[in-house]
Amino acid sequence: MTTAPTRTHNREATCSAILAATAAIITEKGLDNFTISEIGRRADVNRALIYHYYQNRENLITHAVDWIMERNNIPASKLSGDAVVQNARIYIEHPEIGRFVFQLLLSGRPLLRLGERMKENLAHVDLLMRQQFPDVDEDPTFTMVILALSQYAWSFSRHELANTLGMSVEEADERFLEAQRHLSDLGLEKLAAENAGS
Secondary structure: OOHHHHHHHHHHHHHHHHHHHHHHHHHOOOOOOOOOHHHHHHHHOOHHHHHHHHOOOHHHHHHHHHHHHHHHOOOOOOOHHHHHHHHHHHHOOOOHHHHHHHHHHHOOOOHHHHHHHHHHHHHHHHHHHHOOOOOOOOOOOOHHHHHHHHHHHHHHHHHHHHHHHOHHHHHHHHHHHHHHHHHHHHHHHHHHHHHHOO
């Protein structure tokens, strides 16, 4: 007889294999150019089991992108340019996240867990700002949205943009990351100066 913890472990291992296979295939082929059968072969599971756990293709993709983000989650313990750069590197390593977000935005579909994660991050940043800069009346929401959108877009357009700019992708990545750090640090310096002046 199989015990409950073993079944749970097997389910978790199977789901991880399915999500890892989905993430890898999305990276290689994009969101629209793969089949559930391909994922089944890559994960070494029956296609019916994928449908059992994830019901449909869009749900599977959403879970795969969320799985990638959870595995690469950087706790937002403090505001810093370094944290912004670390986040941007995750998207460079996983351009499928940016592609997926933009596909959802362009199709008018809800962001699902990604939207919830963005709201959680914005609430955390707001709390940190109130703690670090209590006397400054600054709304960080759209600064964070702009940084996130630029990171998503850079992740899947970096090759074309580097080519257009006449530089290697590596050089373009470093310059993009430095710009992200610089913008973040400038914003924090501005807030610190405003806080000192009040």
